Amino acid sequence: MFRRLPDGKTGTIALTIDGAMVIARAGDSVAAALLLAGLDHCRETPVKGSRRQPYCMMGVCFDCLVTIDGVANRQACLIPVREGMKVERQIGARDIAAPSTGSTEGRA
Amino acid sequence: MADEATSRDYDVAVVGGGLLGASIAWGLARRGERVVVLDEGDITKRASRANFALVWVQSKGLGMSEYTQWTVRSSKAWPRLADALKQQTGLDVALQQPGGLHLALSDGELEKRRDMLRRLHNQPGAADYKVEILDRRAVERMLPGVGPDVVGGTYCPLDGHVNSLRLFRALHTGFRMLGGTYLPEHAVSGIEPLAGGGFRIATENGAVSAGKVVLAAGNANRELAPLVGLSAPMKPNRGQIIVTERLKPFLHYPVTTLRQTDEGTVMIGDSLEDRTVDTGMTLPINAVMADRARRMFPMLARANVVRTWAGVRVMTADGFPIYNQSESCPGAFVACCHSGVTLAANHADEIAGQIAAGRLDPALVGAFSAERFDVQTAA
Numbered sequence: 001m002f003r004r005l006p007d008g009k010t011g012t013i014a015l016t017i018d019g020a021m022v023i024a025r026a027g028d029s030v031a032a033a034l035l036l037a038g039l040d041h042c043r044e045t046p047v048k049g050s051r052r053q054p055y056c057m058m059g060v061c062f063d064c065l066v067t068i069d070g071v072a073n074r075q076a077c078l079i080p081v082r083e084g085m086k087v088e089r090q091i092g093a094r095d096i097a098a099p100s101t102g103s104t105e106g107r108a
Numbered sequence: 109m110a111d112e113a114t115s116r117d118y119d120v121a122v123v124g125g126g127l128l129g130a131s132i133a134w135g136l137a138r139r140g141e142r143v144v145v146l147d148e149g150d151i152t153k154r155a156s157r158a159n160f161a162l163v164w165v166q167s168k169g170l171g172m173s174e175y176t177q178w179t180v181r182s183s184k185a186w187p188r189l190a191d192a193l194k195q196q197t198g199l200d201v202a203l204q205q206p207g208g209l210h211l212a213l214s215d216g217e218l219e220k221r222r223d224m225l226r227r228l229h230n231q232p233g234a235a236d237y238k239v240e241i242l243d244r245r246a247v248e249r250m251l252p253g254v255g256p257d258v259v260g261g262t263y264c265p266l267d268g269h270v271n272s273l274r275l276f277r278a279l280h281t282g283f284r285m286l287g288g289t290y291l292p293e294h295a296v297s298g299i300e301p302l303a304g305g306g307f308r309i310a311t312e313n314g315a316v317s318a319g320k321v322v323l324a325a326g327n328a329n330r331e332l333a334p335l336v337g338l339s340a341p342m343k344p345n346r347g348q349i350i351v352t353e354r355l356k357p358f359l360h361y362p363v364t365t366l367r368q369t370d371e372g373t374v375m376i377g378d379s380l381e382d383r384t385v386d387t388g389m390t391l392p393i394n395a396v397m398a399d400r401a402r403r404m405f406p407m408l409a410r411a412n413v414v415r416t417w418a419g420v421r422v423m424t425a426d427g428f429p430i431y432n433q434s435e436s437c438p439g440a441f442v443a444c445c446h447s448g449v450t451l452a453a454n455h456a457d458e459i460a461g462q463i464a465a466g467r468l469d470p471a472l473v474g475a476f477s478a479e480r481f482d483v484q485t486a487a
Contacts, residue, residue, distance in 0.1 A: 046354040047371050073353050073412060093372045095356040096407045097253055 002035045015085040024081045031057055031064045031077035039089070042066050042076065046093035066090050116306040118144040118289070120463065121318035123296050123309070123332060126156040127272070127448035128422075128455055129324030130279035135460025137286035144318065145283070146294040146311055155326060156448060158419020160349065160377040161272035161369075162362055163203070163450050166210065166239050166264035170224060173233040174475035175428045178454060180235045183266045185453035190270070196285060199278040201270045202370035208267025209242070209250065210364040211258050211404050218260045225262060239264045250361055257403040261363075269362040271370050272449050279452075291316075296325070299335045301437045307336070322463060323442040326422040329430075337436030339478045340444050341425035344384045348393055350376040350401075351415040352408070359405070366401055374411065376401045384420045422446055431459060431476045433468050441468070442478070 004025075011026035017037050024033040031054035034042050041051035043065050054064035057077045064076040069086050072094035076087070122133040125147030136143045165183050169176030183205070190203040212218035218241075225239055240246075240263045247254055247261050284290060291313070298310035299321060306319045323332045329340035354372035362368075365378035378397040381390075394416060402409045422444065424430050429445035441463055445451055462468050 093354045093356045095358075096410045097356070097358045
């Protein structure tokens with residue numbers, strides 16, 4: 001559905017989405033990588049379980065929340081991809097009690 | 109005379125459409141009264157949209173044991189209110205009454221709390237309900253994840269919480285389904301008793317007449333009450349609230365200053381300021397609130413804050429409710445209280461019933477007359 005426009009970005013970055021390797025370009029947002037990966041949703045909402053995709057791509061709608069390197073509820077459209085980044089689709093609410101949540105250190 | 113009073117536009121005009129006014133109006137409409145709610149507009153400062161949504165018993169009533177009894181009564185009547193709203197409107201106000209805790213972050217805080225509860229329960233006529241003093245181990249069993257600074261707390265099984273925005277919506281929805289008339293942008297500017305009974309109520313958008321009038325306008329009751337021979341001394345204060353992102357349920361009991369809502373956000377509300385003019389947030393107060401919350405539940409340090417707001421609390425001069433019928437203008441009632449959520453069940457049932465009957469029951473609410481303020485101040 002989405003394809004890349006010629007935008008002069010160079011350099012490839014390898015990350016994983018739900019464990020699958022995805023190649024993005026340096027300067028891409030995580031949301032762009034999610035859309036280019038062809039997934040039909042990036043999260044399920046905490047209350048009703050509705051599926052959501054990145055929408056506004058500018059930090060206001062909060063529909064692109066995903067888990068990045070173990071930290072949930074991160075706005076994928078505001079975070080640039082990094083080599084080796086582990087992105088997971090977020091199902092339901094963030095769990096701050098779980099050890100796998102990780103720390104907030106090193107956030108973009 | 110009765111004929112003239114019943115020929116008015118409405119049986120009852122409720123001034124104020126917040127939680128207190130809406131509870132009474134809904135209760136009156138359920139009893140078959142023709143009711144109009146005269147409300148301000150959307151931008152009005154409204155405690156009903158800023159509150160913390162606790163249905164709370166412990167700590168209520170020091171200095172007036174009748175207030176404890178009144179609060180216990182409402183807490184016990186709350187499931188009936190929630191069921192009635194659900195059945196009528198389909199809206200679930202998410203009432204949860206697992207009991208609630210107050211946490212102490214030092215031995216001094218715990219001792220102060222213990223002392224306060226002891227005095228509360230030793231009052232003549234104190235309501236008979238249980239509050240347990242918990243040591244740290246007992247708190248840990250109920251609240252896994254509690255921080256090392258928590259030394260203990262108190263637990264009352266009657267405490268709980270609701271989704272107060274949904275309560276607000278359910279009362280208004282139910283009121284309209286019962287044929288009630290809601291008029292926003294109708295701030296009241298004057299109330300005039302009519303010959304033969306009833307009142308003419310002037311608003312910014314025209315006048316209405318009603319057989320009875322109920323002042324439920326929060327802190328504005330202070331100005332409205334004297335128009336019909338009543339008084340409502342108020343002393344409002346300001347509170348601030350911090351709200352986190354939605355989180356997986358981890359907090360299974362509401363805490364006095366911290367609760368996780370039915371939809372997963374955590375609300376932190378731990379402040380009290382005298383100034384009530386502005387709606388802005390103050391960083392030092394927010395920082396203290398956030399820090400105390402983090403000491404109670406260290407995992408909250410990882411949570412993102414998504415909203416903050418400030419609201420003005422409705423507060424009478426002594427903190428206890430006021431319910432009165434005017435002696436000089438019978439049919440005019442005033443109702444004020446701080447706890448519009450906790451007492452909603454009483455307002456929808458007891459108070460609405462008594463207003464419909466035209467007489468406040470002295471046995472139930474006599475203690476809440478504003479006459480208690482009429483003692484002379486020592487010079």
